[in-house]
Structure formats: structure tokens, C-alpha cells
Amino acid sequence: GAVVSQHPSRVICKSGTSVKIECRSLDFQATTMFWYRQFPKQSLMLMATSNEGSKATYEQGVEKDKFLINHASLTLSTLTVTSAHPEDSSFYICSARPRLAVNQETQYFGPGTRLLVL
Amino acid sequence: GNSVTQMEGPVTLSEEAFLTINCTYTATGYPSLFWYVQYPGEGLQLLLKATKADDKGSNKGFEATYRKETTSFHLEKGSVQVSDSAVYFCALSPGGGADGLTFGKGTHLIIQP
Numbered sequence: 001g002a003v004v005s006q007h008p009s010r011v012i013c014k015s016g017t018s019v020k021i022e023c024r025s026l027d028f029q030a031t032t033m034f035w036y037r038q039f040p041k042q043s044l045m046l047m048a049t050s051n052e053g054s055k056a057t058y059e060q061g062v063e064k065d066k067f068l069i070n071h072a073s074l075t076l077s078t079l080t081v082t083s084a085h086p087e088d089s090s091f092y093i094c095s096a097r098p099r100l101a102v103n104q105e106t107q108y109f110g111p112g113t114r115l116l117v118l
Numbered sequence: 119g120n121s122v123t124q125m126e127g128p129v130t131l132s133e134e135a136f137l138t139i140n141c142t143y144t145a146t147g148y149p150s151l152f153w154y155v156q157y158p159g160e161g162l163q164l165l166l167k168a169t170k171a172d173d174k175g176s177n178k179g180f181e182a183t184y185r186k187e188t189t190s191f192h193l194e195k196g197s198v199q200v201s202d203s204a205v206y207f208c209a210l211s212p213g214g215g216a217d218g219l220t221f222g223k224g225t226h227l228i229i230q231p
Contacts, residue, residue, distance in 0.1 A: 004161060034218040043122070044207070046218035059218075093161070095218075105150055105169075105211055107219070109161035 002028050004096050006110035013084055014118055021079045021113045023094035029074035030096035034107065035067075038091040050077050074099060084117040091115075120145045124208045124222035131198055132230055139193040139225050141182075141208035149210040151175075151184050151191040152219065156205045165193075165206070203229045 003026040013019050023033055032051050036044040048064075050056040050071035058064045066088075068080040077096075081088050091114050095107040124141040131137060143151065150169045154162040166175030171186035180195045191208060208222040 036218070036221075041223065043221040043223045044219075046220070049218055095162075105152075105167070107164075109154075109163070111159065111161045 002026075002096075002098060002108040004094065004108045004110040006092075006094060006113050008113060009111065010114045010116075012116045012118065015085055016083055018080055018082045019084055019115060021081075021092055021094075021115075023077045023079070023096070023110055025075045025096045025098075025108070028096075028108075029099040030077075031074065031099045032097040033071055033077040034095045034097075035069060035077075035079050036093045036095070038093060038112075044093060047079075081115065084115070086117045089115055089117045120149070120210060120212065120220040122208050122210055122220055122222035124206075124225055126223070127205075127226035128228050129225055130228045130230065133200055134197045135229075137193070137195040137198045137202075137227070139206055139208075139227070141191045141193065141222060143189050143191065143208075143210050145189075145210055145212065145220075147212060149212055151182070152209045152211065153180070153182055153191070153193050154207040154209060154221075156207065156224075158204075162207065198227075198229050200229045200231050203227055 007022045035047045038044045048056045048058045050069045056069035071077040093112040095109045121144045152167045153165040155165045156162045166177040168175040168184035174183045182193045205224045207224045209219040
């Protein structure tokens with residue numbers, strides 16, 4: 001089946017630094033990638049939708065200047081948390097929609113990245 | 119806006135017990151409904167889905183029926199196995215399916231031998 005990877009799986013950083021998280025579709029091309037955020041015992045919250053070659057669309061309440069998303073190729077999207085603060089600590093999950101999906105609702109999820117900001 | 123409410127966990131059952139995980143939703147239009155499962159250390163995997171009212175999604179012995187009149191999509195399995203232990207998420211996608219998903223909080227299911 002289709003595989004989506006995320007790197008790193010876990011990262012610890014100091015407050016004020018920036019952290020980049022990669023999301024890759026390993027065996028398929030993805031025109032659309034989604035970024036979610038999950039707090040402990042909470043649901044996954046959609047942060048933004050990124051389409052290859054265009055600017056990301058952010059959900060209401062998500063700061064686009066803080067969470068920079070780049071979708072430069074059909075197999076890679078990156079999320080950069082700029083000037084991270086402890087409240088940004090969370091579990092970040094990406095998903096990818098295959099370019100050739102028969103069903104537009106098909107999404108494959110990565111395993112997530114645990115971010116801890118000290 | 120859209121929202122999904124599912125029963126809080128953890129849910130602990132003995133092997134071969136009957137499983138129900140409740141899920142209700144609020145949405146405008148005609149959403150598609152999903153159940154995803156997450157095994158330890160892995161990404162979410164689609165378990166089953168239903169795209170219109172009265173549709174029944176099924177997979178691996180799990181079933182869920184899209185009930186528009188009660189805005190529900192409860193997950194059921196007649197006889198659970200230890201290997202079913204995982205976190206289960208109910209989710210919806212607005213009509214058309216081109217958007218990101220709205221998830222419930224997830225239900226941790228623990229099956230004891």
C-alpha cells in the first residue's frame with residue numbers, strides 16, 4: 001500500500017528556534033498534502049492544506065507566518081515551526097492524497113512527529 | 119462548523135466480546151464519514167467509510183452505517199480479537215471529499231485475552 005513518511009519522528013528544541021518537519025510520499029505522487037496537529041487526548045485538528053506548486057491554505061486560527069508550509073514537489077511537503085515556543089509542543093501529522101486516486105477522499109497518513117519545545 | 123463526537127476511552131473488552139464505539143457528527147451538507155485506526159507506532163489507516171445516508175461501510179469484520187436521521191456512524195464488531203487493540207478515530211469530510219478531515223478525539227480500545 002501507499003506509504004507516507006515523516007522526519008524526524010521526534011524532536012526536542014529550545015524556545016525561539018525553528019524546526020522543520022518533512023512529509024514524504026514514498027511510492028506515489030501527491031498533489032495535495034494536509035497537515036494536522038494533535039494535542040494529548042484531543043482530536044487531530046486540520047492546520048493547513050498544501051497543493052504542489054501553490055501557496056498553502058490555512059485553517060482559521062492557524063498563523064501562516066508561524067507555521068510555514070512548502071510543497072515544492074509531488075512527493076515532499078515541509079512544515080516549519082518558526083520561533084517555536086512551549087505551547088507549540090504537540091504531535092504533528094501529515095497526510096497525502098495521491099495524484100492518481102480514483103476517489104478524491106483517499107488520504108494516506110504519516111506516523112507523526114512529536115515536537116517538544118523547552 | 120463541522121464536528122465529530124465519539125465516546126471517550128479507554129474501552130477494555132475481553133476477546134470475542136461485541137464492540138460498539140459511538141460516533142455522532144455535526145455537519146452542513148452531505149459529508150462522507152470514516153473510521154480510521156491507528157496501531158502503535160504507525161500512521162492512521164482507513165478502516166471503512168460511507169459516503170451517503172444508509173450506506174454501510176465494512177472491513178475486517180467491522181461495520182458502520184451512515185444514519186442521517188440520528189447523525190451517527192457507530193462502529194461495531196461482533197467478536198473482537200487482541201489484534202484489534204488500537205486507537206479508533208471517527209472522521210468526516212465535507213461533501214466532495216476534497217477537503218481535510220474533521221476528526222473525533224479517538225477511542226483507545228484494549229482487548230484482553
